[in-house]
């Protein structure tokens with residue numbers, strides 16, 4: 001998803017490249033240097049907001065209850081769908097249009113977004129146990145890739161995006177050009 005979305009947003013990719021190369025000859029990826037990649041953190045967030053690999057999670061109620069301010073009565077045994085993707089794209093939870101792929105939102109107007117508007121790893125007790133590892137892996141992999149290559153949009157047909165629903169939500173059509181630099 002990162003490769004597809006960066007190929008569609010060259011401004012973001014160039015800004016990210018400037019951060020991860022930093023005009024330095026050294027391509028060192030020490031922990032300190034990785035920590036300094038604030039824009040990359042925002043890019044990872046916007047990719048996970050746009051295309052969360054898990055689009056919904058389910059919960060089964062263990063007691064009857066009424067969600068606050070909803071008027072709905074729920075019963076023990078009911079299954080609840082938590083719509084991760086829909087929450088991340090619902091304009092009532094975001095200051096800037098949620099359809100914009102803009103990493104900067106996480107440093108600016110949407111820095112203090114509603115905590116449950118953006119839950120790619122779910123929330124609460126059963127949230128993803130691998131989330132720190134995943135964020136770290138994404139950071140290393142994307143930084144390394146963008147230090148060395150530029151992804152270009154392969155065109156509206158081969159790089160159409162769309163998605164396949166499997167165990168996770170996968171990109172369907174990804175076709176990019178790769179320029180080594």
Ligand code: HEM
Nearest residue numbers: 053054057058120121122125126127128129130131133134
């Ligand atoms: C981008 C990568 C990942 C995403 C988006 C993701 C997302 C999620 C989500 C949404 C859940 C909650 C499922 C639920 O509430 O029913 C979950 C649970 C879980 N994830 Fe991940 N995950 C990722 C990577 C990983 C990795 C790398 C590991 C292991 C190293 C991992 C291990 C787990 C485990 C064990 C649970 C179950 C936790 C529990 O039920 O207590 N995940 N993940």
